[in-house]
Amino acid sequence: MTKPQTIQIFLPFGNPQGTRVAEITTRTVRVFDIPRKLLPEFLNMPESSQVGLYFLFSEVDNEENISCYVGQSGEVGKRLQQHHQKKDFWHRAIVAVSLTNTITDTHAKYLEWASIKLGQASGRFQLENGNSGSKPHTPAPLEADCVEILETIRVLMSTLGYPVLEPLPSHTKEIQSTIYLCTARGANARGILSSEGFTVLKGSTCAMKPTAKATPQSIKTRRQKLIDSGVLIMSSDTLVFAKDHLFQSPSGASCSVIYRTSNGWRDWRTAEGVDLATSEEKNIIQSN
Incomplete structure (x- = not known):
């Protein structure tokens, strides 16, 4: 069910076409929208060293040809550097981290699995991951956290123009x-x-x-x-x-x-x- 929400979008370097940071003002998840060319700017931010969930998107040349890769890392900036060297297709990265730095590796693995599953179900983008694999073992309290975190990520990504986790109308x-x-x-x-x-x-x-x-x-x-x-x-x-x-x-x-x-x-x-x-x-x- 949709509900009214307040979303804040911050331009850390003042460029509306550059890196954007989005968050729902009452929650603890922050989402970065990072052009590949400006990856060094993100790497200089403290959030780049956190555990994070990330999405790599190809350039949007038309509505039928957008690819997406979903991943997670204990040090998300370092992983994006590796993808910059080894993956050519992506044009923009969406990175989700915790404002309180409380997302753990266990959270991240569950979030990756659930995001791939939702992305495949929606069919909006061509996922580069293949299948989502088996559900990772996640204690019930952490899984409850993940459900709320993923809902926040879903809303923020859709607001930024990347509704990979949204079901079709x-x-x-x-x-x-x-x-x-x-x-x-x-x-x-x-x-x-x-x-x-x-x-x-x-x-x-x-x-x-x-x-x-x-x-x-x-x-x-x-x-x-x-x-x-x-x-x-x-x-x-x-x-x-x-x-x-x-x-x-x-x-x-x-x-x-x-x-x-x-x-x-x-x-x-x-x-x-x-x-x-x-x-x-x-x-x-x-x-x-």
């Missing part, structure tokens, strides 16, 4: 969303609109072939990336969404579904045939 039972349909060019897709974008639901099918003039290379490239990442799979000669997938916009979703240029606000429709733009306009009017 369609997985959230509290959301009662209108189901929209896209059936042009033989497609049979279902999706929902949320504050994050547009989620095409598992089992939706796509148009198979591009059009002669209305399918630019950018849409073909996106389609291929969806196939390469396993979001789209062939099933009985039909291209199917193997899992729910979040697009940044309704048009990005409909272009991928019907395999041509598309205005998603018009091509996604309710079961009664009302287009997305009109349907959402009615919702706004009714809420006033």
Whole structure:
């Protein structure tokens, strides 16, 4: 359940595009958002020598191609230095530490395991870890601590723009969303609109072939990336969404579904045939 919270974001070096530090004012977890180029700045901070949980993210070049690696270390700055030397893919690091320096190695191992598991379940990013392995032995009091710590990390990472631990909107039972349909060019897709974008639901099918003039290379490239990442799979000669997938916009979703240029606000429709733009306009009017 969501609730109002106060989050403080601090710019330790004054650059809004540089290192950012986020925390919920009533909790003891601090999250650092560190550009790889500015890693030396973090290494000079006392927090770099603490036990920490970290996430490495690839450069965000498009919504279908973001990789993430989850790890933990008893000295998180030293581990990031090693990754700087040996891992090329990452562009930015998110590091979570304790304000009171009370996260132990046992906490960190559990947090790593749970984060990989949540990241795999959400499917928002391509995880570089493989499977999450077996649950590490964690005494009940420490596991209770970890649940609260992980919830704080989840909220802070989402606020900073890295919702790797967040379930997709369609997985959230509290959301009662209108189901929209896209059936042009033989497609049979279902999706929902949320504050994050547009989620095409598992089992939706796509148009198979591009059009002669209305399918630019950018849409073909996106389609291929969806196939390469396993979001789209062939099933009985039909291209199917193997899992729910979040697009940044309704048009990005409909272009991928019907395999041509598309205005998603018009091509996604309710079961009664009302287009997305009109349907959402009615919702706004009714809420006033």
